[in-house]
Amino acid sequence: KGGIGKSTTTSNLSAGLSKLGYKVMQFGCDPKSDSTNTLRDGTYIPTVLDTLREKSTVNAHEVIFKGFNGVYCVEAGGPTPGVGCAGRGIITAVELFKQQRIFEELDLDYVIYDVLGDVVCGGFAVPIREGIAEHVFTVSSADFMAIYAANN
Secondary structure, eight states: OTTSSHHHHHHHHHHHHHHTTOOEEEEEOSTTOOTTGGGGTTOOOOOHHHHHHHSSOOOGGGGOEEOGGGOEEEEOOOOSTTSSOTTHHHHHHHHHHHHTTHHHHHTOSEEEEEOOSSOOSGGGGHHHHTTOOOOOOOOOOSSHHHHHHHHO
16 A cells, blocks of 8 residues: 555665665665655656666666665666556566676675555566565555555
């Protein structure tokens, strides 16, 4: 469910882990592309999908930005509003990073995927399905629709 603090919680977790000395990447998976704003003084960054729409090939380093205390910030982005599957952003971004071996190159301790609250397709399960996510935590309010979305 939107507006309950998922991205705030994620950003605080990323910031806290970085202050403990860990190398952290926060990977925003919401088409709104605002997951990493609080780590970057409110500024938006170009998304993986927007960058791919502008040019046919993308070096992953073009879409990785440093945030608070060196946290690597990425926004997967989404389709043009009203067109296509929102899960396509995370699918495409993860494939790009895996092909270019970015996770290994940066030698990250944690990659935190901040997934939107109204998951409607399997694209958002890519980090789990691809074996690059070890744990999933749900941040939710207590209402039925939030629990229903989490179960999806």
